[in-house]
Amino acid sequence: MTSFIEEIRKELSERLPNIKLRLVRASILIENPKDLTQVVFYLKENPRFLLDYLSSITAVDYLDYLESVYHLYSMEKKQGPVVLRVRVSKTDTTIPSLIPIYHGAELQEREAYDTFGIIYEGHPNLKRLFMWDGFEGYPLRKDYEQEDSEILETADIEWLESKGIGITNEVKEKAKQMKMENKRAAAQKPEKPRN
Amino acid sequence: MTQVENRHPSETLEINFGPQHPSTHGVFRMQMLLDGEKICSLKPVLGYLHRNHEQIAENITYAASMAYTDRLDYLNAMTNNFAYAIAVEKLAGIEVPERAEYIRVIMAELARLVNHITVIGFLLNDMGAFFTPLLYAFREREKILDIFEEVSGSRMMCNYFRFGGVKRDLTTENLTAIMQIVRRFPAFLEEFEALLTKNEILCMRCQNVGILPANLAVNSSITGPVLRASGVNYDIRKVDGYSIYKRFDFRIPLGEKGDVYDRYFVRILEMRESLKILYQALNKIPQGEFLNKKTLPFLKMPRNFKPAVGEAYGRIESPKGELGFYLVSDGTPQPWRYHVRAPSLINLTVLEDICIGQKVADAIIILGSIDIVLGETDR
Secondary structure (H helix, E strand, C coil): CHHHHHHHHHHHHHHCCCCCEEEECCEEEECCHHHHHHHHHHHHHCCCCCCCEEEEEEEEECCCEEEEEEEEEECCCCEEEEEEEEEEECCCCEEECCCCCCCCHHHHHHHHHHHHCCEEECCCCCCCCCCCCCCCCCCCCCCCCCECCCCCCHHHHHHHHHCCCCCCHHHHHHHHHHHHCCCCCECCCCCCCCC | CCCCCCCCCCCEEEEEECCCCHHHCCCCEEEEEEECCEEEEEEEECCCCCCCHHHHHHCCCHHHHHHHHCCCCCCCHHHHHHHHHHHHHHHHCCCCCHHHHHHHHHHHHHHHHHHHHHHHHHHHHHHCCCCHHHHHHHHHHHHHHHHHHHHHCCCCCCCCEECCEECCCCCHHHHHHHHHHHHHHHHHHHHHHHHHCCCHHHHHHHCCCCCCCHHHHHHCCCCCHHHHHCCCCCCHHHHCCCCCHHHCCCCCCCCCCCCHHHHHHHHHHHHHHHHHHHHHHHHHCCCCCCECHHHHHHHHCHHHCCCCCEEEEEEEEECCEEEEEEEEECCCCCEEEEEEECHHHHHHHHHHHHHCCCEHHHHHHHHHHHCCCHHHHHC
């Protein structure tokens, strides 16, 4: 498998010399995210590889940066996988979408956007897939803080009161104080994993 | 002369189909835009069963996730276990003994029988053949679930696979019981097919409905029986030859058109091929270990199981399509990243494309023929 990846890298560096590539763990890292569509399109159309099947798109949080990982196979030639990676910083998470090339990227890109906040530029319907629309934060990032549903915030109290549910003054005061301090009702993380 | 308007002015109607509709097989919602009975657009809305399975798995040990994978596609827990075990074995470089491989293949193929028979039963239910075919199917399914209960202790949430083998050995009685099922299953399939395959009502209802062309299927990452019904020869059991599938002689049934009928019929034929694999595996199963002895310490103390830093993507041909697990290890007892490539979710990509222009009643059987399980789509 390593030789196959090596062959692809050689071919790519010969044909597309402007694109910087690096081998990471038997996979190809594309240094500049903007080059992704060009590389994928080349690999899909080249008769030697014909990577016509995009198996999986996922993202990984490596603390310093986010990574989007693509697994490509060829149904025509029955070979693969070719793993491509793209790295982006946590502040600017824009990666070109693969939908113009693979229709199958649609739901998977929405999932990665939902859980990691990677923005796939050019996606026609980049909405949250699993979470509801008003949800804040990206739950699979390592720095995500879970909300404690026991502690009521001012918005929760307003909603409950609009439904005619009475709230004690003590809870209201607490929520007010939290808003003054600009804190969210974050759940305490266990120091060590629990099993 | 005044011009006569031939068409009545029509209005489009937006309806929400689901999430509490019985035909959606769970909590799945389709936002439909209808012109009369014709579908103009259809958007799937997911997330009603979301429980952040991936994050749970990132906070527990590798071994503990095995029981959670049962809950993904709750119709065939065995194949979910299989995929996860293969991914972890790839990550940690664990070898599997010969007998364990045979037991795994037997269990995976039994799970395929269970899945296909259930799907066909529910598909007919959606078409309006209320419960008679479904209960015929469930009668056979129950016999296989009895085997699962006997070997793993649970009918559906099996949790039977371990890294480097399986939890328990199969006894001779188990093997004879499985052999009996394999011997009797063709007679049931004959009966089932005599009622259905050439039934005129069924043919009229599902031929030329929901046609999925082969190039669209490949481009949309569709896998499993849905892909093969469109005539694309791609079965991971043959392509990757994972586990010991290379040793068995079986064929891959392909459809011609890619309509609902082809998807039904490919599943029937696939069951026959599964029976072939089961027959060969049961005849050839060797004596020996059912679990790699080197993994015993990890079974007792799962926190000591720390794969080296690296990553692995393991995939199998589950009854619904390509089920893959992507794992990244950072050398601690918990995976750094755990991702499930769920076939049910990705096969839904194409739902809108094949439903447009069809009637509302057709959308129900198209969804039924794609075969989704909400535990897996929403995770």
